[in-house]
Amino acid sequence: MDFTKVVLASLLIASPIAAQEGHGVSPADLERGMQIFLNNCAGCHGPDGDLISGVALYSGRFRRAQGDNELRRIVQNGIAGTPMPPGNYTDEQAGMIVAYLRSMAATGGGKLTGPPGNAESGKAIVEGRGQCLECHRIGRQGTITGPDLTGIGRMRRAVDLEKSLVDPDAEIRPDNLTVRAVAADGTPITGRLLNMDTYSIQILDARSASLRTLKKDELRDYEVMKKSPMPSYRGKLSEQEISDVVSYLVSLKEQM
Amino acid sequence: MNARFLLLTALAAAAASAQTPFERIANAAKDPQNWLTYSGRLDGQRYSTLAQITPANVKDLELKWVLQTRAPAEPNSKYEATSLVRDGILYTVQPPNVVVALDAASGRIFWTYAYDPSRESRPCCGRVNRGLALLGNTLFMGTLDGNLIALDARDGHLMWSTRLGRPEEGYSVTVAPLVVKDKVIAGPAGGEFGINGYLAAYSAETGKEVWKFHTIPQPGEPGHDTWGGDSWKHGGGSIWTTGSYDPELNLIYWGVGNAGPDWNGDPRPGDNLYTSSLIALDADTGKLKWYFQFTPHDEFDFDATQVPVLADLTWHGKPRKVVMTANRNGFFYVLDRVTGEFLLGKSFAKVTWASGLDEKGRPIRTGHSTAEGSIVYPENQGATNWYNPAFSPRTGLMYVPCWMDTWSVYTSRLEPYQEGNWYSGGGATHNIPALRPGPVTRRLPETAWGAIQALDPETGDVKWQFKMTDVTDSGVLATATDIVFAGGREGYFYALDARTGAVLWKTMLGGAMSAGPTAYAVDGKEYISIPAGNAVFTFGLRDE
The missing domain is CATH 2.30.30 (SH3 type barrels.)
Structure with missing residues (x-):
């Protein structure tokens, strides 16, 4: 999916907030919403929004919220009688989180297309045949010319990582241009x-x-550049190997 | 260009920049376009040999760029960090722990690293940070919640983090670390929370502790008997302003903070080593070479954390390697830095806690903190403080930001130690706002005032004095063109004649200065930079 389409889809979905606040949702807003979500919400909900049974944040469907305003209120006030705590967010921050939740649904709902992966095999590919560390860094290994993959498992959903591996041009984040x-x-x-x-x-x-x-x-x-300098691994790695690499990347939670 | 080529070229560049990293810092005097360590040089002189800005053209300085903080600072979040500059990149720390790398010529940001300190942090005196250290491609920063961290200077990536103390116990790290060879030297603040202080060296590569010197001697260590009973356990001895280093003697000089509890000495009978002292340590082992205690059994919060200034002087006709410090207690000291011998001590502000110093430099005590409260000069913030001094080898003068004619009512009371609680043993009221600078000053000017003073190390005499209505928290900078740059709480940033104190240029920055100025050059153009209020302001000569 083209990045502009993703943004456009998110803009349309998030339009109630955008209309109320008098501004649209930019890629930077989505990025910030994602960061807030990953830092504050993913601990319980998981980066894919699927860790709590019966709560599928990635799906775009919310049992307790009809619209964005209600969703935003839940983000700010929590849900009494449940482990969902209130969050100390401004209206703007809560709006960014909501926009990001909406965008999760618009970008594949967190569902992987490949078979289950093996992180250990993925590590061997990343450090060897995949030549990932020739451009990327993980902890003390690798180089810094490409995006830093240290702690990438806290920052990206598995589905996004999978997409980046097979179609790196589909979505280039503003941080990685x-x-x-x-x-x-x-x-x-x-x-x-x-x-x-x-x-x-x-x-x-x-x-x-x-x-x-x-x-x-x-x-x-x-x-x-509108294209990523990263090569696509479609055809270079098997489906299983790509799943292995994704599993390994998702396991990278440490910050250093 | 393929990935393999990128890798090889990146590695080659990294190796080139890491070949002689510490040598660059050690030879900073010959590399004035950069500002590689807190004081610009390891000798603590904060003296720049750049010569483009002169007394004749300083009036042509213009604002080149401003870096605004991302959010208004809290009232106590003073911007105390000295910026570092290397090869056209300026690194600064917005309070409390936000590192910004930017283009030193244009102010455009490359990257930002926002460290979020634990809410358990208990800084005594504001959510502050005094700056970074740099070695090779790594930046080092203390954090408000008691850690020392290392960042990749190229992208802000976290390399390692080492815990110096628990924030729940009041440990924080606000000092700008000092790099000596392959080690990073730092220690914890927290003198108002009953910490047990130390100065330590950490491997720049891994963050692992290499040596530790207890500023409060532990049982069995020399000096432990200067603490009555168990008082050493919460004796303070904090580290929070950067020290200096003599490569030839391989000695680190560092000022140690106050004894705890601050204002009640009764629970801690004795001199309370090494609080309010200057310590000289072997850089490789951390072993004590000598010490000099300025305020034995301190009852006034007179930290000796002022930057020690090293100079090779002809002192009374003889060559001397000296260390100079204008102390918070109101006396200016000159010591032999090889042996620690006391050479000279003279008050540079009104002092009533001591009538003078004896022949060995020990104060003759006349004032105390008392249960009913006693007026003592200078006030609790001292006659000077963390605001860094400067020394010009050309003029031979030491330039000191001063608080003049200030007093506090020092009151002592018994206060039990409780983990994480304020442990000061009393209180100190002030005749001026002590910590929080404000934009409005309404009081009798004679009650207290600020000054930049030029002190003669040979005599301790004040050669000139530049008076300000309000006091100053700003560091000073001396240049090889005989200019002293200085600021103050009023918001003025000054260029003063280093020989007379005359104002050569001034500008209003609209916020108090609480950090030291830096001088650097990019593409042959000299810049002077200083944080003021919530922003960093950088000046240069008008382009022709």
Whole structure:
């Protein structure tokens, strides 16, 4: 699924909140909603929203809430008589969480397509044949040119990781965009986009693994790539191997 | 470009930057475009040899960029962190523990790492942090909830975390750590919560403890007998401002905090080593080489945590390796840093707790904290405090931010120790707002005032004094062009003539300064940067 479609779907779903508050739901809002969810809700509900029996947050259907306003109130006030505690969120934060919950349903409902995976086998693939650590870091291993996979299991759903492995271009998160530029003297420059304004671009330079500012008026050309530099593993790894890798990545909960 | 090529080039670059990391810090005086450690240099001088900004052109300074904090700070969340700069990247800590890496020339952010301290944190005096240390590609930060953590300077990735003390017991880490060789030196704050203090070295690579020096000597250690009964157990001896290092002597110099309980000395008879002392430790082993106690049996919260300034002087006709400190207790000291010998001590503000110092530098006590309350000068915040001093080898003068003519009513009372509770043994009232700077000042100017003073290490004389209506929590910076940069609570940021104290330039930043200025250069352009209020302000000369 194209990322813009995901956002569009989320915008449509979240429109009651958007209309009330006078602003739309941006990719950054969804990202923030996801972070809040993963940091505060996933401990009980799981990153896929399926850990509590009978509560399928990923499904887009909620027994106790008809609309977004009710859902937001539950996020803020909890549910009396149940283990669901109140959360100290502003209306804006609660709205972001709700938008993220809605987007879970719009992005596959957390259902994996492959067979059950084996994390240990997945680890061997990540560290060996998959060559994942040539661009990614896990703890003290690997490099920093690609997205950091340390603790990725706390930050991404299994279904998202699976999708990234087989179709890395489908959804490139704002944190993981790549800039390709050509300096005035013709030198090619590649790096992860960290920040950007009218006059400059801040990147983590892939060649030197260092922080760098590019001044736009000193570049011959630049673009924010719409495709991921990561290769698709569809056909390179079997379905079982992809499930194994996903299982391993989901098991990475530690922050360092 | 394939992934393998990226890997190889990244590894090559990482190896290049890590080849001589500590040598860069040790030779910071020859590398003035960077600010690699808390004081800019290991000798604590906070003296920059950059020479582009001069007394003649300083009036042409203009604002280059501002970094706003993400949210308004809490009233006590002063911005006390000195920024570090390496190769055009500036690293700062927004209170309490938010690390930001940004372009030092433009202020544009590369990454942010927001550490969320435990709600069990019990900082005595605000949710503050005094800055980072840097080695190779790793940043080190103390956290409000008692940890020392390491981050990858390239992306803010958490590398390791080491617990220095439980926040439930009042342990916090607010000091900017000091890197010495392959170790990170730090210790816990918490002198108002009855902690048992120490200074320790941790492996920069792993965070594992290499050595530990107990600032409160444990049973069997020399100095333990300076504590009556079991009073040592909660004796304080906190660490919260950065020390200095002499590579030639391989000695670390570090100031130790107050004794606990702060204002009642009765439960802890004795001198209470090594509280309110300067300690000189072997950098490899942590063994004590010498110590000097400024305020034995402190009853006034006179931490000796001020930055020790190392200099090689011709002192009364003889070359001397000295360490200088303008102490919170109101006296300026010059010691031989090889032996700890007392060379000079003289008050630089009104002092009534002691009538003077004897020939060995021990104070002649005249004031005490009492049950009924006693007025004693200087006040509880001291005649100076964490606000860093500077020293110029060109002028030979030490520049000290001072609180003048301040007093407190010191009251003592018996207070049992209870874990996690305030353990101060009384109270201190003030004649000026002590901790919380405010935008409005309404009081008689003569009741207390602030100053930058230039002290002569040879005599202790005040060579010049720049007076401010309000007091100052701002550090100072000296430059090789004879400028002293300084700020204050009023919100003015000044460039003063280092030889006369005359104002060469000033600007209003609209918030109190509680950190030290840094000087650095990017692409040949010099910048001066300082946090004020909730933001970081950076100045440079107008582009031609």
